[in-house]
Amino acid sequence: MRPTIMLQELERVAEELSVKVTYETLTATVGHGGLCRVKDEYRVIIDKRASAQERAMTLAQSLAALDTDGVRMHARVRELIDYYARREQQRAARARPATASPS
Numbered sequence: 001m002r003p004t005i006m007l008q009e010l011e012r013v014a015e016e017l018s019v020k021v022t023y024e025t026l027t028a029t030v031g032h033g034g035l036c037r038v039k040d041e042y043r044v045i046i047d048k049r050a051s052a053q054e055r056a057m058t059l060a061q062s063l064a065a066l067d068t069d070g071v072r073m074h075a076r077v078r079e080l081i082d083y084y085a086r087r088e089q090q091r092a093a094r095a096r097p098a099t100a101s102p103s
């Protein structure tokens with residue numbers, strides 16, 4: 001799937017989830033953007049200078065943090081969101097301190 005088509009589908013999914021997507025000029029230290037919460041509403045801010053592929057990756061990664069189970073979407077879009085959700089779960093599992101085993 002072309003990055004521009006993927007991005008359009010991800011934007012549609014975000015809209016269905018009531019997530020506002022905006023494109024703004026971001027500093028290099030922020031990266032390509034991400035998910036935030038503003039006044040009890042989710043918002044994804046993406047660097048407007050990013051390529052369509054970078055925009056799609058940023059949006060998919062952001063949507064992976066939300067419950068998308070009830071949202072209909074193209075299978076390739078679902079795969080991308082699920083990939084980022086699994087990646088985040090793995091990262092969180094590695095970050096958890098190991099618990100001591102009982103002696």
